[in-house]
Amino acid sequence: MDFSLSKEQKLIQQLASEFAEKYVEPVSNQIYEEKRIPEDLIKALAEYELLGIPFPEEYGGSGAGYLSYVLALEQIAKRSAGLGVTISASMLGAGAIMNFGNEGQKQKYLPPVCQGQHLASFAFTEPGTGSDPKQIESTARKEGNYFILNGTKRFISNGSYPGPLVVFARDTEINSISAFIVDKFCEGYSVSQPWNKICARGSNLVDIYLQDVKVPEENLLGERGQGFPILLTSIAFGKIGTSTCALADTLAAFEEALNYAKEKLHRGEPIAKFQAIQLKIADLAIKYELARWLCYRLGYLADTMKDWQQFAKEAALTKSCVGDNAVHAARIAMEIHGSYGLMEDYKISRIYNDAILGSQIEGVSDMQKLIVANNLLK
Ligand SMILES: Cc1cc2nc3c(=O)[nH]c(=O)nc-3n(C[C@H](O)[C@H](O)[C@H](O)COP(=O)(O)OP(=O)(O)OC[C@H]3O[C@@H](n4cnc5c(N)ncnc54)[C@H](O)[C@@H]3O)c2cc1C
Known part of the structure; x- marks a missing residue:
């Protein structure tokens, strides 16, 4: 190895x-x-x-x-x-x-x-479903050489930027999910005001409205009716990015805590002299190493693994662990900061909010654990 x-x-x-x-x-x-x-x-x-x-x-x-x-x-x-x-x-x-x-x-x-001219988006979440994409209600109706798409997609990242949108809809003729590539801002495409998030501020998050969007047949992604496996595999690859963002939050929390412990004085000496602080710093180092190697491993597996179902299990395992780990790390770093951490002037307050994201998006941590267990028990 x-x-x-x-x-x-x-x-x-x-x-x-x-x-x-x-x-x-x-x-x-x-x-x-x-x-x-x-x-x-x-x-x-x-x-x-x-x-x-x-x-x-x-x-x-x-x-x-x-x-x-x-x-x-x-x-x-x-x-x-x-x-x-x-x-x-x-x-x-x-x-x-x-x-x-x-x-x-x-x-x-x-x-x-x-080339940075476009940002891509990926839309499966709807007002009625997030964790269970089999419940997708958006529809695709075949008409000649086109599919006509209708529906609302909730919480779509980069929805306000031009570029391709990979979208999942129920193909009414075959009653199965198909995947399509839609050019954002084509006729019938519109978006809500951006959601006001507490985390990852700056990333664009909107609802997308598809009203009789005419998608040419050549924009069907993969086979007709094969949207569900495409969705699951694509999300597995997406978890490489989501997990890495959680890793980055863990590293940011670790670095902020380390600096603060060395700079903040108590009776003229840095609080790093306290064993209780030292234990927390060591915990943060452990959490960072754990997240780092799981994420690097996932990147390596994405480059080398041939079995996509196995890869999906590894991606779920990584995101579940690294996502929850980031929340714990941010909490420890916050404790090292004491009340100062609650002030917006201190970076840790932002990192604390950012850290919650990884365990929530692309399926919450419990759903990741179910993917792992289902794979092990089948
Ligand atoms: C910043 C941000 C960016 C996002 N970007 C995108 C994007 O680009 N594209 C996109 O499509 N979505 C996106 N999302 C949406 C996100 O992926 C979903 O919100 C997420 O998958 C969870 O779905 P939900 O919120 O509907 O939760 P729900 O499905 O309502 O789940 C709520 C709770 O119920 C539990 N639960 C639900 N079903 C089950 C079950 N069967 N068994 C056990 N427990 C269950 C869950 O574990 C969870 O704890 C984004 C969200 C955020 C916050």
């Missing part, structure tokens, strides 16, 4: 770290306050080739694999959870096209995402 990173992986990690320090850190407060990502930042990410890391070069990516994506996203999301979620959500939509699209779809939709 070799835990060392390749030269290329180290370079990408270093590049992302430098990028985040130079371009993300200076605007991280602005992202939080204004609740939007500056347009220039997405373009800069593309210039540094950080938006299509796992995708092959022929589609505008770097061909560097999912482990490299994890290494880069960790560095970026540590500085801004909002930006991290934006990238992760776009990778979820684009990843579905990469895994299930035909050649024409990949050629058309992936390069603009890698």
Whole structure:
């Protein structure tokens, strides 16, 4: 077993770290306050080739694999959870096209995402269903060479940005779920006001309304009626990003706590002198290492594993553990800060809110555990 990173992986990690320090850190407060990502930042990410890391070069990516994506996203999301979620959500939509699209779809939709002109979206959640996508009520009706889509999708990341939307709807003729690629802002596409989130501020989250949206037959993603397996596999790949954002929150909490413990004085000496603080710092180090190796492992498995059902189990296991772990880490870091942590002036207050996200999206932690158990018990 070799835990060392390749030269290329180290370079990408270093590049992302430098990028985040130079371009993300200076605007991280602005992202939080204004609740939007500056347009220039997405373009800069593309210039540094950080938006299509796992995708092959022929589609505008770097061909560097999912482990490299994890290494880069960790560095970026540590500085801004909002930006991290934006990238992760776009990778979820684009990843579905990469895994299930035909050649024409990949050629058309992936390069603009890698070049930062577009952000992809992925829509399964509806007002009536999140954890149980079999209950999807949006409909697709076949009419000649088109499908007509109707329905409301809830909590869709990047829904206000132009780009491809991978959307799931019940194909009424065959009474089964199919997946489609919709060009956002086509006729019949509209969005709500952005949701006012307590976490990952800056990432765009809206409801999407599809009203008689005419989707050409060639925009069917994968086979007709095969939407459910496409959904499950794509979400499994999406969990690489979601888990990495939780890893980044854990690292941010760890670093903030470490700095605070060294700087905050008690009777003239840093609070780090107290054993109770030292135990918490060690707990944070343990939590970071645990999350790090699970996420790196998931990236490695995405690059090497052939059985997608097994991969889905590993992704669920990772997200469940790393998502809950981030919440615990943020809590410990908060305790080290005492009352100061409750003040918005202190970064830990923001990290504390950001940390809850990983255990909630793309299926709550309990649902992840059910995926793991079902796989083990079948
Ligand atoms: C910032 C953010 C970004 C998001 N981005 C997207 C996106 O881009 N695309 C998208 O489609 N969605 C997105 N979502 C939605 C998110 O993925 C869903 O909210 C999530 O999957 C959980 O669904 P729910 O909120 O409907 O919870 P529910 O399904 O209502 O679950 C509520 C509770 O009931 C429990 N529960 C439900 N069913 C079962 C069951 N069968 N067995 C046991 N327990 C059960 C759950 O464990 C949970 O504790 C986003 C959400 C947020 C907050």
